[in-house]
Amino acid sequence: MFSLASRRLGSHAAVLGRLLAGPRYNPVNIGPQQANTMAIDWSSFDIKVLSKDAVSFSHVFQPWDFDDFERLAFVPAWTIARQMSEVTYFVGNHFLFQPPQESREKTAFGLVFTRGQRWDFLPSYYRLLAPGRGIAVTEKVHFVGNTSWVCVEEMRDPSTNQLMATGTYQRVNVDAATRRPKPLPDWLKERFSHLTSSKSRLTTVQPFDVQKSSNSSQYSVVVAPSDTDSYYHTNQANYVLYCMDCVSLGARNNAYSLIRGDLSNYKLKMFEVLYQKESQEGDVLDIESWEDSPDTVRVQVRKGSDHITQMTMQFYLPSAKL
Numbered sequence: 001m002f003s004l005a006s007r008r009l010g011s012h013a014a015v016l017g018r019l020l021a022g023p024r025y026n027p028v029n030i031g032p033q034q035a036n037t038m039a040i041d042w043s044s045f046d047i048k049v050l051s052k053d054a055v056s057f058s059h060v061f062q063p064w065d066f067d068d069f070e071r072l073a074f075v076p077a078w079t080i081a082r083q084m085s086e087v088t089y090f091v092g093n094h095f096l097f098q099p100p101q102e103s104r105e106k107t108a109f110g111l112v113f114t115r116g117q118r119w120d121f122l123p124s125y126y127r128l129l130a131p132g133r134g135i136a137v138t139e140k141v142h143f144v145g146n147t148s149w150v151c152v153e154e155m156r157d158p159s160t161n162q163l164m165a166t167g168t169y170q171r172v173n174v175d176a177a178t179r180r181p182k183p184l185p186d187w188l189k190e191r192f193s194h195l196t197s198s199k200s201r202l203t204t205v206q207p208f209d210v211q212k213s214s215n216s217s218q219y220s221v222v223v224a225p226s227d228t229d230s231y232y233h234t235n236q237a238n239y240v241l242y243c244m245d246c247v248s249l250g251a252r253n254n255a256y257s258l259i260r261g262d263l264s265n266y267k268l269k270m271f272e273v274l275y276q277k278e279s280q281e282g283d284v285l286d287i288e289s290w291e292d293s294p295d296t297v298r299v300q301v302r303k304g305s306d307h308i309t310q311m312t313m314q315f316y317l318p319s320a321k322l
Contacts, residue, residue: 047095053141053192055095058158059087063131074126077271077313078244080119082237084167088139088153096141100187108188111176114236115148116205118168118272123316125164126267128157135164143201144192147181148172150202170204179278205274207310210300213290217250225281233278240273243299243311246287256291259315269295270314276307 097108143150153167301309
């Protein structure tokens with residue numbers, strides 16, 4: 001049902017490269033675009049800078065991104081987590097968070113961690129998404145704090161403008177040496193000063209209490225080198241894959257009351273992930289899932305006694321009309 005994630009950007013390097021050449025928001029204090037040396041047709045991604053805090057682009061999921069080659073029913077959650085996290089972060093960095101001209105040699109961020117992400121899938125996501133069919137993605141900055149910021153992504157069908165899915169990312173600027181949150185640069189907070197009020201802040205993913213359950217699914221995995229990013233800690237999308245593997249085993253072993261058998265028969269309504277601590281290649285992760293309600297499963301990833309990641313998955317039950 002799921003294949004292994006590629007290391008770092010892997011096959012998505014070309015996708016990210018294509019995004020470099022589109023137009024970008026260009027107020028007076030934005031420096032010139034850096035030269036791009038990749039000979040790719042940039043126009044196919046139809047990038048449009050809508051405002052200083054929003055950009056739109058097109059994206060295509062290929063047949064190999066879907067759950068299997070026979071049914072091509074939907075794109076698995078971990079693929080969404082991997083591709084959309086990388087692409088939207090790259091787009092935001094290049095088109096929305098470029099430093100002012102006087103500091104153009106500096107980057108906006110240090111080391112960036114994803115603190116949490118949430119995706120909600122409407123029935124139209126399952127009706128309209130198809131291999132090779134483009135989707136329209138809008139990325140908008142919704143809140144900028146002292147060390148973190150929140151972006152919201154919307155996936156729409158380009159022919160009908162029908163909303164298919166929404167994603168929310170909370171990312172944190174981190175000092176690479178101390179691994180502690182680092183204040184965002186003043187120029188960035190000034191640029192998005194209209195988004196620094198607590199009134200503009202969306203509800204982000206929050207930790208949940210780990211319940212003691214007599215009927216849970218447990219699964220262990222050793223972090224492989226191919227599961228890590230360029231800093232050699234586990235890639236955020238692989239945690240989603242680990243959690244879904246655990247839930248898949250739980251469904252086959254009747255750990256839940258209604259989610260049973262082949263997990264690919266159940267369509268996700270929502271998933272959210274909270275990243276709590278880091279893990280690295282060679283670490284042994286213990287994963288436990290349990291039913292929170294008939295349509296909802298929670299998962300906790302641990303490394304020893306440390307809580308590493310939490311994930312919640314809510315499914316459309318078979319009686320739901322999609």
